[in-house]
Amino acid sequence: xxxxxxxxxxxxxxxxxxVTVSYTITELARLAGVSTRTxxxxxxxxxxPAQRTDRNNDERVYDTDxxxxxxxxxxxxxxxxxxxxxRALLDDAAYDVLRAxxxxxxxxxxxxxxxxxxxxxxxxTIAHLQGKAIMSDEQFFEGFDPARYEDEARQxxxxxxxxxxxxxxxQWSPTDQASVVAEGEDVFKTVLANMADGAAAPHVQATIxxxxxxxxxxxxxxxxxxxxxxxxxxxxxxxxxxxxxMDPGLPEFIHEAVVTYCDRRADAPT
Amino acid sequence: xxxxxxxxxxxxxxxxxxVTVSYTITELARLAGVSTRTxxxxxxxxxxPAQRTDRNNDERVYDTDxxxxxxxxxxxxxxxxxxxxxRALLDDAAYDVLRAxxxxxxxxxxxxxxxxxxxxxxxxTIAHLQGKAIMSDEQFFEGFDPARYEDEARQxxxxxxxxxxxxxxxQWSPTDQASVVAEGEDVFKTVLANMADGAAAPHVQATIxxxxxxxxxxxxxxxxxxxxxxxxxxxxxxxxxxxxxMDPGLPEFIHEAVVTYCDRRADAPT
DNA sequence: AGTACGGTGACGAAGCGTCAGTGTGC
DNA sequence: CGCACACTGACGCTTCGTCACCGTAC
Numbered sequence: 001x002x003x004x005x006x007x008x009x010x011x012x013x014x015x016x017x018x019v020t021v022s023y024t025i026t027e028l029a030r031l032a033g034v035s036t037r038t039x040x041x042x043x044x045x046x047x048x049p050a051q052r053t054d055r056n057n058d059e060r061v062y063d064t065d066x067x068x069x070x071x072x073x074x075x076x077x078x079x080x081x082x083x084x085x086x087r088a089l090l091d092d093a094a095y096d097v098l099r100a101x102x103x104x105x106x107x108x109x110x111x112x113x114x115x116x117x118x119x120x121x122x123x124x125t126i127a128h129l130q131g132k133a134i135m136s137d138e139q140f141f142e143g144f145d146p147a148r149y150e151d152e153a154r155q156x157x158x159x160x161x162x163x164x165x166x167x168x169x170x171q172w173s174p175t176d177q178a179s180v181v182a183e184g185e186d187v188f189k190t191v192l193a194n195m196a197d198g199a200a201a202p203h204v205q206a207t208i209x210x211x212x213x214x215x216x217x218x219x220x221x222x223x224x225x226x227x228x229x230x231x232x233x234x235x236x237x238x239x240x241x242x243x244x245x246m247d248p249g250l251p252e253f254i255h256e257a258v259v260t261y262c263d264r265r266a267d268a269p270t
Numbered sequence: 271x272x273x274x275x276x277x278x279x280x281x282x283x284x285x286x287x288x289v290t291v292s293y294t295i296t297e298l299a300r301l302a303g304v305s306t307r308t309x310x311x312x313x314x315x316x317x318x319p320a321q322r323t324d325r326n327n328d329e330r331v332y333d334t335d336x337x338x339x340x341x342x343x344x345x346x347x348x349x350x351x352x353x354x355x356x357r358a359l360l361d362d363a364a365y366d367v368l369r370a371x372x373x374x375x376x377x378x379x380x381x382x383x384x385x386x387x388x389x390x391x392x393x394x395t396i397a398h399l400q401g402k403a404i405m406s407d408e409q410f411f412e413g414f415d416p417a418r419y420e421d422e423a424r425q426x427x428x429x430x431x432x433x434x435x436x437x438x439x440x441q442w443s444p445t446d447q448a449s450v451v452a453e454g455e456d457v458f459k460t461v462l463a464n465m466a467d468g469a470a471a472p473h474v475q476a477t478i479x480x481x482x483x484x485x486x487x488x489x490x491x492x493x494x495x496x497x498x499x500x501x502x503x504x505x506x507x508x509x510x511x512x513x514x515x516m517d518p519g520l521p522e523f524i525h526e527a528v529v530t531y532c533d534r535r536a537d538a539p540t
Numbered sequence: 541a542g543t544a545c546g547g548t549g550a551c552g553a554a555g556c557g558t559c560a561g562t563g564t565g566c
Numbered sequence: 567c568g569c570a571c572a573c574t575g576a577c578g579c580t581t582c583g584t585c586a587c588c589g590t591a592c
Contacts, residue, residue, distance in 0.1 A: 021407075026571070031407055033415025040573085041556060057563060057572045071395070071410045078388065078414070082554070098399060105392050112385045115378050118348065122375050125341070129368060137291075137301055140341045144348070145303025175534045182476035206452035213483045264445045296545070310547090311582060327546045327589060352580075 023062045025050070032070055047087045048073060072097070075104045079111070105222070113220035117143035120171050165218035180217060187211050191254060192246055199257035208261040211254075223262045230258035293332045295320070302340055317357045318343060342367070345374045349381070375492070383490035387413035390441050435488035450487060457481050461524060462516055469527035478524075478531040493532045500528035 029036045042048035043060060048070055050060035062070075069090060076086045089095060121142045127133040169177065190207045197204060212226055221229070233239045234251045243250040299306045312318035313330060318340055320330035332340075339360060346356045359365060391412045397403035439447065460477045467474060482496055491499070503509045504521045513520040 024572085032411045035556080036572090037556065037558085045555095057565095059572055067407060067410060074411070074414050075388070075392070084554090098396065101392050101396050101399075105389060108385050108388055108392070112382050112389075115382045115385070118345070118378055119375060119382075122345070122371050122378070126368065126371050129371075137337065140337060141302045141344065144344050173535070178472070179476055179479045179531075179534075182472055183479050186473070186476055202448075202452055203456070206449055206456055209449045209453050210480065213480075213487075217483075261449075264449075265443070294546085305583080306546090307582065307584085315581095327591095329546055354580090 021064055023067070025060045025062070028062045028067065028070065031067075032074065034070075034074075042070075042073070042083075045083065045087070047083055047090075068097070072100060075101075075108075079104065079107050109220055109222060114143060116220065117168075120168065124171055161219050168218055180214075183210075184214060187214055188243075188246065188250075191257070192250060195247065195249065195253050199253060200260050204257055205261055205264070208257050211258070212261070223265050227259060227262040230255045230262075233258075291334055293337070295330045295332070298332045298337065298340065301337075302344065304340075304344075312340075312343070312353075315353065315357070317353055317360075338367070342370060345371075345378075349374065349377050379490055379492060384413060386490065387438075390438060394441055431489050438488055450484075453480075454484060457484055458513075458516065458520075461527070462520060465517065465519065465523050469523060470530050474527055475531055475534070478527050481524075481528070482531070493535050497529060497532040500525045500532075503528075 023031070025036050025039050029039055039048065039050070039060070039062075043050045048062075048066060050062055050066065053059045053061055072090060073083075073086055076089070077083075081089075089100070121139065124133060124135055124139060128135045172180070187207060187210050191204065191211075194201065194204050194207065212223075215221060215226065215229065219225075233243060234255045240251050243254065247253075293301065295306050295309050299309055309318065309320070309330070309332075313320045318332075318336060320332055320336065323329045323331055342360060343353075343356055346359065347353075351359075359370070391409065394403060394405055394409060398405045442450070457477060457480050461474065461481075464471065464474050464477065482493075485491060485496065485499065489495075503513060504525050510521050513524065517523075
C-alpha cells in the first residue's frame with residue numbers, strides 16, 4: 001500500500017530523517033475513499049495536481065502534501081463548496097490550514113445543528129400525522145432552507161440563540177420539557193452545593209461538563225461559544241439576576257468554573 | 271400568501287369543514303425554500319405533478335397533498351437520493367409515509383453521527399499539526415468514505431457499537447476522558463442513591479436523561495436504541511456484572527427506569 | 541402602460557461515471 | 567500471453583440556473 005519515494009522523481013532534494021512517502025493513484029484513492037477518476041479529474045482541473053514519474057506510463061505520484069491537500073478538498077466538498085472555489089481557497093497565498101480547519105469545524109457543526117432541526121421537523125410531522133399535534137405549513141419545511149434559518153446571525157450569538165432555543169423548546173413534549181427542567185435545576189443545585197470546593201475541583205468540573213451537555217440540547221455550541229455563554233452569566237442582567245437569587249457569588253463562580261473547563265479542553269477534541 | 275381552493279379546479283369534490291388550501295408555484299416555492307424552476311422541473315419529470323387552473327395561463331396549482339409530497343422529496347433529497355429514485359419510492363403502491371419518516375430519521379441520525387466523526391478527524395488533524403498527536407494516513411480520511419464506516423452493521427447494534435465507542439474514546443484527550451469518566455460514575459452513583467424512590471420518580475427520570483445524554487457522547491442513538499441498550503444491561507453478562515457489583519438489583523432497576531423513560535418519550539421528539 | 545407573476549423552450553454547467561482503446565511491467 | 571494497473575479522450579448523465587420570449591391580470 002505504500003512505498004518510499006526514493007525511486008521516484010522529486011524526492012532527491014530531501015534526505016531527511018522522515019522518509020518521504022508517495023502513493024500511486026489507486027493507493028490514494030483507496031485511502032481517501034474516492035475514485036481514481038476523481039483524482040484524475042482533480043489533476044486535470046488543477047485542483048490536486050499530481051507529480052509524474054517521467055518513466056513508465058508517466059504515472060501520477062502523490063506525496064504527503066497532496067494527501068493533506070486532498071483532506072482539505074474533501075472537507076470543503078463535504079460542505080458543498082464548488083471545486084473551483086476550493087481551488088481558489090487552497091491556492092490563496094494567505095491560506096492557513098489551521099484557520100481553515102477551525103472554519104470547517106464551525107461549518108460542520110452548523111450542518112449538524114441543521115440536521116437536528118430536520119429531526120425535530122420529522123418528529124413533529126409524525127406527531128401531526130398521528131393527530132397529536134397541529135403544524136403550520138411553514139413548519140413542514142423547517143430546516144430545509146439554509147438561507148432562512150442559518151443566516152450566520154443565528155449562529156453568532158446573543159439574542160438569536162435564545163430565539164432558536166425557544167423554538168426547539170416549544171417543539172418538545174411536556175414530558176420532555178419536564179425532564180429537561182429537572183436536569184437543569186439539578187445541574188445548578190449541584191454547582192451551588194459544591195461551591196466551597198473551588199471551581200477547579202474534579203466533581204465541579206464534571207458538573208460543568210453536565211452543564212455543557214445540557215446547553216447543547218438547545219444550542220449546538222463548542223467550548224469557545226460555551227465560554228462566551230459563561231461571560232453572559234456575569235454580564236447579562238437577566239442571567240445574573242437568576243443566579244444571584246440562588247447565591248450572590250454564583251455568577252462569578254460558574255464563570256470561573258466554565259473558563260477552567262474550557263481551558264482544559266482547549267487543546268482537546270470536543 | 272394563501273387562498274382557498276374554491277375558485278380552482280379540483281376542489282369541487284370536497285365541501286368538508288377543513289378548507290382545501292391551494293398554493294401558486296411561487297407560494298409553495300417560498301414556503302419550502304426552493305426555486306420555482308425546481309418546482310417546474312419536478313412537475314416536468316413527474317416527481318411532483320401539479321394540477322392546472324385550466325383558465326388563465328394554465329397556471330400550476332398545488333394542494334396539501336402536494337405539500338406533503340414535497341416535504342418527502344426534500345427529506346430524501348437532503349439524503350442525496352436521486353430524483354428518479356425518490357419518484358420510484360413515492361409512487362410505490364406500498365409506500366407508507368410514517369414508515370418513510372422513521373426511515374428518514376434513521377438516515378439523518380446516521381448523517382449526523384457521520385459529521386461527528388468528521389469533527390473528530392478535524393480535531394485530530396489540528397492536534398497533529400500542532401505536534402500534539404500522531405496520525406496514521408488512514409485517520410486523515412476517517413469519516414469521508416460512507417461505504418467504509420457506515421456499512422449498516424455499525425449502526426446495527428451489539429459489538430460494533432462498542433468498537434465505534436472505543437474508537438471515539440481513544441481520540442479524546444486525557445482531560446476529556448477524565449471528565450467523561452467522572453460524569454459516568456456520577457450518573458450511576460446517583461441512580462444507585464435513589465433506587466428506593468422507584469424507577470418512575472421524577473429525579474430518577476432526570477438522571478436517566480443524563481444517562482441518555484451520556485450514552486450519546488459515544489453513540490448517536492435514539493430512544494428506541496437506548497431501550498435496546500437497557501436490555502443489554504440485564505442480558506449481557508459484562509454489563510450485568512458491572513452493575514451487580516454496585517448493587518444486586520441495579521441492572522433490573524436501571525432497565526425499568528430506562529423503559530419508563532423511553533415510554534414517556536415514545537410519542538415525543540428527541 | 542407598467543409591473544408582477546405565470547408559462548414554455550433551450551442552452552449550459554458541475555462533477556464525475558463509464559466506456560473504448562492503448563501502453564507497460566511481471 | 568495474460569493480467570493488473572496506468573494513461574488518455576470522449577460521451578453522457580443529473581439537477582437545476584439562466585436567459586429569451588410571450589401571455590395575462592390588475
